[in-house]
Amino acid sequence: VPDTPLPDFVRHLRDILGEASVFTSADDLAPHLVEWRKIYRGHADLLVKPRNTAEVSAVMRMAHEAGILVTPQGGRTGLVGGTVPQGGIVLSLERLTSIRAIEPLSACVVAEAAVTLADLQAEAEKIGMLFPLSLASEGTCTIGGNLSTNAGGTAVLRYGNARDLCLGLEVVLADGTVLDGLHALRKDNSGYDLKQLFIGSEGTLGIITAAVLKLFARPRSVSTAFAGMATPAKAMDLFQSMRSQFGEALTTFELLPEFALDIVLRFQPSLRHPLGSNSRWYVLIEVSQSLGGDHLRSALEESLAAAIEHGAVEDATIAASDQQSAMLWRIREDLSDAQSIEGASIKHDVSVPLKHLATLIEKGSAACIAEMPGLRPCPFGHMGDGNLHFNLTQPVGMERQAFLDAWPRFNRIIHDLVIDMGGSIAAEHGVGLQKIHELARTKQPEALMLMRSLKAALDPKRILNPGKVLLGRS
Amino acid sequence: VPDTPLPDFVRHLRDILGEASVFTSADDLAPHLVEWRKIYRGHADLLVKPRNTAEVSAVMRMAHEAGILVTPQGGRTGLVGGTVPQGGIVLSLERLTSIRAIEPLSACVVAEAAVTLADLQAEAEKIGMLFPLSLASEGTCTIGGNLSTNAGGTAVLRYGNARDLCLGLEVVLADGTVLDGLHALRKDNSGYDLKQLFIGSEGTLGIITAAVLKLFARPRSVSTAFAGMATPAKAMDLFQSMRSQFGEALTTFELLPEFALDIVLRFQPSLRHPLGSNSRWYVLIEVSQSLGGDHLRSALEESLAAAIEHGAVEDATIAASDQQSAMLWRIREDLSDAQSIEGASIKHDVSVPLKHLATLIEKGSAACIAEMPGLRPCPFGHMGDGNLHFNLTQPVGMERQAFLDAWPRFNRIIHDLVIDMGGSIAAEHGVGLQKIHELARTKQPEALMLMRSLKAALDPKRILNPGKVLLGRS
Numbered sequence: 031v032p033d034t035p036l037p038d039f040v041r042h043l044r045d046i047l048g049e050a051s052v053f054t055s056a057d058d059l060a061p062h063l064v065e066w067r068k069i070y071r072g073h074a075d076l077l078v079k080p081r082n083t084a085e086v087s088a089v090m091r092m093a094h095e096a097g098i099l100v101t102p103q104g105g106r107t108g109l110v111g112g113t114v115p116q117g118g119i120v121l122s123l124e125r126l127t128s129i130r131a132i133e134p135l136s137a138c139v140v141a142e143a144a145v146t147l148a149d150l151q152a153e154a155e156k157i158g159m160l161f162p163l164s165l166a167s168e169g170t171c172t173i174g175g176n177l178s179t180n181a182g183g184t185a186v187l188r189y190g191n192a193r194d195l196c197l198g199l200e201v202v203l204a205d206g207t208v209l210d211g212l213h214a215l216r217k218d219n220s221g222y223d224l225k226q227l228f229i230g231s232e233g234t235l236g237i238i239t240a241a242v243l244k245l246f247a248r249p250r251s252v253s254t255a256f257a258g259m260a261t262p263a264k265a266m267d268l269f270q271s272m273r274s275q276f277g278e279a280l281t282t283f284e285l286l287p288e289f290a291l292d293i294v295l296r297f298q299p300s301l302r303h304p305l306g307s308n309s310r311w312y313v314l315i316e317v318s319q320s321l322g323g324d325h326l327r328s329a330l331e332e333s334l335a336a337a338i339e340h341g342a343v344e345d346a347t348i349a350a351s352d353q354q355s356a357m358l359w360r361i362r363e364d365l366s367d368a369q370s371i372e373g374a375s376i377k378h379d380v381s382v383p384l385k386h387l388a389t390l391i392e393k394g395s396a397a398c399i400a401e402m403p404g405l406r407p408c409p410f411g412h413m414g415d416g417n418l419h420f421n422l423t424q425p426v427g428m429e430r431q432a433f434l435d436a437w438p439r440f441n442r443i444i445h446d447l448v449i450d451m452g453g454s455i456a457a458e459h460g461v462g463l464q465k466i467h468e469l470a471r472t473k474q475p476e477a478l479m480l481m482r483s484l485k486a487a488l489d490p491k492r493i494l495n496p497g498k499v500l501l502g503r504s
Numbered sequence: 505v506p507d508t509p510l511p512d513f514v515r516h517l518r519d520i521l522g523e524a525s526v527f528t529s530a531d532d533l534a535p536h537l538v539e540w541r542k543i544y545r546g547h548a549d550l551l552v553k554p555r556n557t558a559e560v561s562a563v564m565r566m567a568h569e570a571g572i573l574v575t576p577q578g579g580r581t582g583l584v585g586g587t588v589p590q591g592g593i594v595l596s597l598e599r600l601t602s603i604r605a606i607e608p609l610s611a612c613v614v615a616e617a618a619v620t621l622a623d624l625q626a627e628a629e630k631i632g633m634l635f636p637l638s639l640a641s642e643g644t645c646t647i648g649g650n651l652s653t654n655a656g657g658t659a660v661l662r663y664g665n666a667r668d669l670c671l672g673l674e675v676v677l678a679d680g681t682v683l684d685g686l687h688a689l690r691k692d693n694s695g696y697d698l699k700q701l702f703i704g705s706e707g708t709l710g711i712i713t714a715a716v717l718k719l720f721a722r723p724r725s726v727s728t729a730f731a732g733m734a735t736p737a738k739a740m741d742l743f744q745s746m747r748s749q750f751g752e753a754l755t756t757f758e759l760l761p762e763f764a765l766d767i768v769l770r771f772q773p774s775l776r777h778p779l780g781s782n783s784r785w786y787v788l789i790e791v792s793q794s795l796g797g798d799h800l801r802s803a804l805e806e807s808l809a810a811a812i813e814h815g816a817v818e819d820a821t822i823a824a825s826d827q828q829s830a831m832l833w834r835i836r837e838d839l840s841d842a843q844s845i846e847g848a849s850i851k852h853d854v855s856v857p858l859k860h861l862a863t864l865i866e867k868g869s870a871a872c873i874a875e876m877p878g879l880r881p882c883p884f885g886h887m888g889d890g891n892l893h894f895n896l897t898q899p900v901g902m903e904r905q906a907f908l909d910a911w912p913r914f915n916r917i918i919h920d921l922v923i924d925m926g927g928s929i930a931a932e933h934g935v936g937l938q939k940i941h942e943l944a945r946t947k948q949p950e951a952l953m954l955m956r957s958l959k960a961a962l963d964p965k966r967i968l969n970p971g972k973v974l975l976g977r978s
Contacts, residue, residue, distance in 0.1 A: 134744075135859045137858065179693065186690065194668065203954070209950050210948060213926060214857040215856070215928050216660065217891045218855060218928040220931075220935065221930075221955050221974075222704065222705050222954075223654070223704050230693050246752075247751035247752075249751065266609070273611070275721075275794060277723065279752075319793070320753065321803055323799060381690065381692060382689070383610040383612075384609050385607055412691070415690040452687060452689075454691070454692040456692070456694040456695075461694065461695060476683050477683060478695070480683065481696050487958065487961040
């Protein structure tokens, strides 16, 4: 990046966007330089808050001309440092908060980048429909960030990732060109599907300013269950038989180790153990469908009773009310907080083909404990998607920082296992800053080469979200 | 493309692939130069039939070096001339017919490019699962072609397009590089989602040699219905209320005009009119779910009874047996053949947001009849996806060729309407040769520019599937 006459640049920006959209003071910049977990800290020269797509375009045109780095920011709830700037401009999309349209018949909504996920869910609900993406950070995270990271969550099994929920995008390219692809079409093969480039590329190929998202019929029958079993393999057996029986109605299938339930119950005394006795592993299950009636619930009861009879499941309960269902969900939702109370965690967000998942848990846990006796593995998450948050809680009494310093060693152990199984080291949280070296180490060279070609074609000056996803040319 | 010493090139190819894989005689080439409907005719210098991915790679490496054009071919069932060569090499993938793996637990199958869609469906059925893509040409079309055209069909409403069914791809790039992306992962954000580039780009960016495809639980309850109504708007009302009630279980919703039923019954005397009286419009409906029992069928009965009571539907029938269901499906499936018997057709494959679909039918039909009195509009197809095959049958007694000569005039009428409504002029059949000029005319310039950048990045010598999708630089 060349040295640029920054004061002139700022003056010019203010001429175009107005005084109230361009910030240079340390106080204004401070909250935009650090991510919420305070692991990564960056630096930047100025912060801009464009009010609309045309202003985003104007900023990019100027930045492109001058060769100034631009880091786009949405709700900044990411877990991999994807929004931490590396100099130049922070471009906050926070003022692009309109719902431009919502269409019950076409079953879609046109939302600007900074609409929060929770607001989008609420808009869908107002017209009696469902926007199914659901994440822990949904009150703060924004739809632009959800799409640029291809967010996952707890309903992927039924509805897919953020990519699967997107019909069209409006994107500002690195040189300021506005790509208007706000199509509300279920079928479109009129040329290359350009939106796919920007979903999941973490703002390194373009800036998503608005999106057309699919809406769904709301489910009228929903049942939640919690079951305990001896091993992850038994949990997987249950998953396979329930997927066959319930098909599209199997919405959630989340795995938790005994350790996870223990620390959640300690952290949150208002919660009770949902079963009569302990098991080594638990699953949280949700089935849902649009058709009303209690057929779904009866089928769930029969299915779990049969699993107990066959010895796959040790004990199980089905929520008898919305309140009971909420209590079961709390166990899963409070797990992140309970982990931070319990001690430092070294985290992995990995996926493998389902047939390898039980083995990954077994081998990964054994290898990590061998590396550091006393370490407490906490692999949990979206079993039905093959996606585990393979977290490692520090040994009791160990010094926090000493444990965290071992992060790269454990990454290597888990990631090497995952790669051997044909898995992904970045399943739903993205690459960001955090995994850029691990990605360079583990991704096929042909794929990295093609990624570089795309980056060169779309952002030849390499100004967009620098330092994320792809290492610089070296 | 430079002049090349073709005899040397052929000798070199034969050294590498063997005599039995390289063909130069006019007889061998002939069937590969014309598409099955005989509308487009191309030319080529040689035909190669590589036996595996390494051989596809070797051909591309040589072709790239020499700057020779390469047209990939699968089952050649396309409708837009996408496999018709424009000189150079025809690369037939017909020998890549292995199912490399099928995984019940991971719920996926790894199939090479030339596995036919019907064979893939059968493989899934053998392990008690479902591969849901379903098309008229499924006995001949191949999975490589299905993916490179992002095929649609009659179950998109529930399962999505071919793109949505693909977990991973193996692709040979223009320069022979093999991109091994045969991942069987439900969540993967480890870098850009490269497979998306090749799905739907009609072989212009790379050659798909194998794919990992999703399998689904088989439905245990399936019900088929046929209903008649006065207008497309009433059909859309029925769709909206059924989508709300059945949600994910609404699998098929196909619209037919009265004219379509008339000509099918004339063409196929073994079929009977499914209802007691004529309506102006009909829909074929299928609902399905994994859970067994007759709740779904009862709900369908109630839903149609209520629609008749409210006046949305004039008459309806629900198939009482698999055989009756097959008869209802035959009406839809025999429509293409019935149309060819009835006379020449000018065809469109368009999609619009659902809220515009009824208006498109009304305005499009009126405009076409105004343009040519006596013309018989036959807009039919995947109403639930907003995708119509807006076909126009020639006026009775008109000379066939005189009618077909009007093709561009009618294209313009329908496509302009569709573009005004934010629709697509190439919904599920692709662009190929047929729509390349209409695409250049109607697509946003920014999108065309980005498509060109991608083409330049992935196929800088422009040797892959020449003359398709994107016009040459001019």
